[in-house]
Amino acid sequence: MNAARTIYDGYITIHNQFYRFYMVLKAANSTKNCKVLVDRALMALFKSEAEVSDIMSQYTTQHFSPGVFLTELIKILESKWLPQKNLPKTPKFYSKLLEELTEIGWDNIVTDVNSTLDPENLQVSLRDSNKRGHVIEVHIPPSYPDQPPTCKSMTPSPLEIQWNPTSSRLSHIISQYTIFFEQFQDFWKNLEDIDQNTCILDPINPTRADTKRRIAIKQHASVLIVISPEYPFSIPECRFLGSPSLIGPIRENMTKNIHLWNPNELTRKNLEVILQLQFPAPIQKDTLEIDMDCGICYSATSEEEQLPDMFCNGKNCNK
Structure with a gap:
């Protein structure tokens, strides 16, 4: 799913079998006039394309949330066909x-x-x-x-x-x-360098499918980067997290030195040059000081996808 919540790309499960599913919404959280693509294996379950259109039109001509649409679609398909394991x-x-x-x-x-x-x-x-x-x-x-x-x-x-x-x-x-x-060799090489040489706050256990890393910069300051699998050495999307007093100067360095980006160099090394800092070495996450009583601080280290959009003013926190 993209940030605008208008593109859904993944798999649905029908009788314990996975089928590729791709949906593009005209507007977030509404299936009206949306575009739906399914893989050939799922299409093979239908008698004809007309049958596909009939089922899809029940939901693409009205306002339904994507969750409701997918739940109902799976129910229809599972009731329509016997599990293939019984064949x-x-x-x-x-x-x-x-x-x-x-x-x-x-x-x-x-x-x-x-x-x-x-x-x-x-x-x-x-x-x-x-x-x-x-x-x-x-x-x-x-x-x-x-x-x-x-x-x-x-x-x-x-x-x-x-x-x-x-x-x-x-x-x-x-x-x-x-x-x-x-096609992902440079992408993985780039992320492996980041994982081996920086303190990763999120994800806790990254996989080769993950494109994001939240990297510690200093106490109570971090940067969330998103690396493109197609262009892994291009300038990544960066979001700095922390109080303005901590991340303000870092943002200024990013703006001032962005022209120094070298597309032939690793992302970590480029960021250290541009931000004029050296990332802390890898450490165990449980050694970080995290205020579990502060909702803002806790959410910044939780497994939720959404990161906080405000900082904590606590004297002992200031994140």
């Missing part, structure tokens, strides 16, 4: 699946020694060109290969799988991910 699977299905898993390599299939392998819900490990380990979650539908697998991985944006029912195989998906991961 019969033929020996040919398993024979083909085992053949393709062998092609991928059993060493690349993530297994738990305490559980049996579920051939329809797989985790495939893959290393990119910089030896980073990735795990791809692969769900195999009963109608495979007529219906493509549903896949997920920790990336800033999802991969749109290219699939041909007559010729595509699981190994082709792995090849697509191999190429897909390469």
Whole structure:
């Protein structure tokens, strides 16, 4: 979801299967005249495009909140079709699946020694060109290969799988991910440098899908940065958090020195030059002084997405 709450991009779950869903609203919190796109696997559940239009028009011609729309849509779809796990699977299905898993390599299939392998819900490990380990979650539908697998991985944006029912195989998906991961190499390199050399306040446990970092500058002052996966060495979106007396001079340095930004340098090093400071080294979050009795201070370190838009005037706080 974007900041304006007009774009929703993600997955919906129908009978424990994930389907890609993309919705663009004309106005925030209203589905009237919105644009909806769904992936091919979800479209395959409908008898025709007319049926899709009939269902969608119930909600896109009136004012509904996105939450209500998605909840009702899922109810309609789940009541309309039986769970695919109840559909019969033929020996040919398993024979083909085992053949393709062998092609991928059993060493690349993530297994738990305490559980049996579920051939329809797989985790495939893959290393990119910089030896980073990735795990791809692969769900195999009963109608495979007529219906493509549903896949997920920790990336800033999802991969749109290219699939041909007559010729595509699981190994082709792995090849697509191999190429897909390469476009994020500079993005991950940039964030790894930040994680290794600064004190990260949020997120607590960042993943390779996260584009944001809130970095400590000094006691009671921090900066929230958003790095573009497409242009990782460009100037990031920056939001300084703290009292005006603390962050005022830092903002001034940002404005005064922005022309010094070097697109061939890491974001952390660029920010240290422009802000004329050195970020504190990584420390454990529980060593930070956080006033849990102050709603403003607590919300700045909570797991909520929304950060405070005011600072605390407490003498012992001043955040």
